[in-house]
Amino acid sequence: MASSVFFTHSHCYSSKPSSLVFRQVGVGPTSLRFSSSHVASVAAMAMDSSAKVIDGKSVAKQIRDEITAEVSRMRESIGVIPGLAVILVGDRKDSATYVRNKKKACESVGINSLEANLPEDSTEEEVLNYIAGYNDDPSVHGILVQLPLPSHMNEQNILNAVRIEKDVDGFHPLNIGRLAMRGREPLFVPCTPKGCIELLHRYNASIKGKRAVVIGRSNIVGMPAALLLQREDATVSIVHSRTSNPEEIIRQADIIIAAVGQANMVRGSWIKPGAVIIDVGINPVEDPNSPRGYKLVGDVCYEEAIRIASAVTPVPGGVGPTTIAMLLQNTLISAKRVHHFE
Numbered sequence: 001m002a003s004s005v006f007f008t009h010s011h012c013y014s015s016k017p018s019s020l021v022f023r024q025v026g027v028g029p030t031s032l033r034f035s036s037s038h039v040a041s042v043a044a045m046a047m048d049s050s051a052k053v054i055d056g057k058s059v060a061k062q063i064r065d066e067i068t069a070e071v072s073r074m075r076e077s078i079g080v081i082p083g084l085a086v087i088l089v090g091d092r093k094d095s096a097t098y099v100r101n102k103k104k105a106c107e108s109v110g111i112n113s114l115e116a117n118l119p120e121d122s123t124e125e126e127v128l129n130y131i132a133g134y135n136d137d138p139s140v141h142g143i144l145v146q147l148p149l150p151s152h153m154n155e156q157n158i159l160n161a162v163r164i165e166k167d168v169d170g171f172h173p174l175n176i177g178r179l180a181m182r183g184r185e186p187l188f189v190p191c192t193p194k195g196c197i198e199l200l201h202r203y204n205a206s207i208k209g210k211r212a213v214v215i216g217r218s219n220i221v222g223m224p225a226a227l228l229l230q231r232e233d234a235t236v237s238i239v240h241s242r243t244s245n246p247e248e249i250i251r252q253a254d255i256i257i258a259a260v261g262q263a264n265m266v267r268g269s270w271i272k273p274g275a276v277i278i279d280v281g282i283n284p285v286e287d288p289n290s291p292r293g294y295k296l297v298g299d300v301c302y303e304e305a306i307r308i309a310s311a312v313t314p315v316p317g318g319v320g321p322t323t324i325a326m327l328l329q330n331t332l333i334s335a336k337r338v339h340h341f342e
């Protein structure tokens with residue numbers, strides 16, 4: 001059943017399930033809360049239901065097919081199989097699910113996957129030892145340390161330890177630094193923001209000269225997404241938890257990338273008619289109709305957005321699958337680079 005039929009308008013008020021907290025979500029400033037006067041403006045704008053659903057799942061499938069072909073061409077010509085090592089510390093359910101999905105995705109394209117599952121109470125040194133081992137292992141072309149790490153570990157020390165040539169997450173400060181500089185090229189671009197741009201390209205959304213607003217400024221999504229949009233010649237604004245007039249800024253955007261972690265925060269009345277929306281948020285909300293007792297929703301109220309925007313990514317099935325496809329792509333890029341394979 002189509003989600004627009006299934007969910008009622010009030011769905012956008014859904015609360016986080018108390019029993020299942022994937023991440024700590026802070027309370028946003030009052031200026032970001034929904035005010036009743038917006039109901040009217042949403043209704044007034046709710047006339048165009050022709051918005052496109054940006055199908056991240058099928059884009060991811062296309063990319064995986066392209067990678068599968070390249071991986072086998074490489075194996076047949078030079079006998080090299082790309083390898084990805086994933087380090088998971090602790091037993092967070094959501095992290096375990098993502099790591100499992102990454103492993104499955106590797107298998108589906110013929111990339112070797114290695115996995116290190118370390119207990120929650122491991123020391124930083126133990127994690128660093130694993131990284132050192134993978135840094136020196138020529139069969140490993142990419143290393144990913146699943147975040148978040150347990151709080152007793154220094155994330156910065158750990159991410160700095162990954163060899164820049166194997167930093168398929170693109171989180172090493174040298175890669176991020178190059179991403180921020182004109183005329184410099186990072187060895188890897190972070191997967192989630194890269195996937196957002198890939199979705200815009202594959203749906204022919206023009207970026208050059210457009211006004212883009214990124215909501216969120218984290219090191220892993222918001223900040224690199226803003227840098228990438230800027231590299232594509234968009235005029236970029238960044239909205240964060242201390243922004244005083246977020247709705248006003250967001251309403252000017254031709255392109256919105258939302259990476260906040262607040263279920264349904266962006267309402268229809270905040271969206272410029274015809275805007276393209278990339279919703280990165282993955283937020284669990286209570287859903288008695290689901291066998292799991294919860295469902296995932298984005299940072300954007302999808303049912304409202306789909307009526308006003310020209311294109312929107314759904315959650316699930318939008319940015320998430322594309323992120324994993326970009327990880328595979330980065331691993332292939334790494335293996336090709338080290339073996340000088342064109």
Ligand SMILES: NC(=O)C1=CN([C@@H]2O[C@H](COP(=O)(O)OP(=O)(O)OC[C@H]3O[C@@H](n4cnc5c(N)ncnc54)[C@H](OP(=O)(O)O)[C@@H]3O)[C@@H](O)[C@H]2O)C=CC1
Nearest residue numbers: 028216217218221240241259260261280281282319320323
């Ligand atoms: N689909 C995918 O592949 C991925 C999805 N995600 C999802 O994306 C979302 C964001 O992840 P991540 O970037 O890691 O999250 P973080 O919590 O690290 O960052 C959230 C950002 O949002 C800002 N923010 C928080 N509340 C508000 C608010 N009310 N108004 C405006 N800005 C706000 C914060 O501002 P400030 O800096 O001021 O604190 C911060 O910059 C999450 O739902 C996560 O699950 C994440 C990675 C990959």
Ligand SMILES: Nc1nc(=O)c2c([nH]1)NC[C@@H]1CN(c3ccc(C(=O)N[C@@H](CCC(=O)O)C(=O)O)cc3)C=[N+]21
Nearest residue numbers: 098144145146147148169191282316317318320321323
């Ligand atoms: N070093 C590191 N690199 C990351 O890239 C990284 C990370 N740590 N930590 C956590 C976040 C989150 N993330 C997601 C990837 C895929 C989906 C995904 O495929 N989601 C499915 C839904 C999956 C489900 O149903 O549970 C979808 O949106 O359709 C979600 C989230 C990568 N992250």
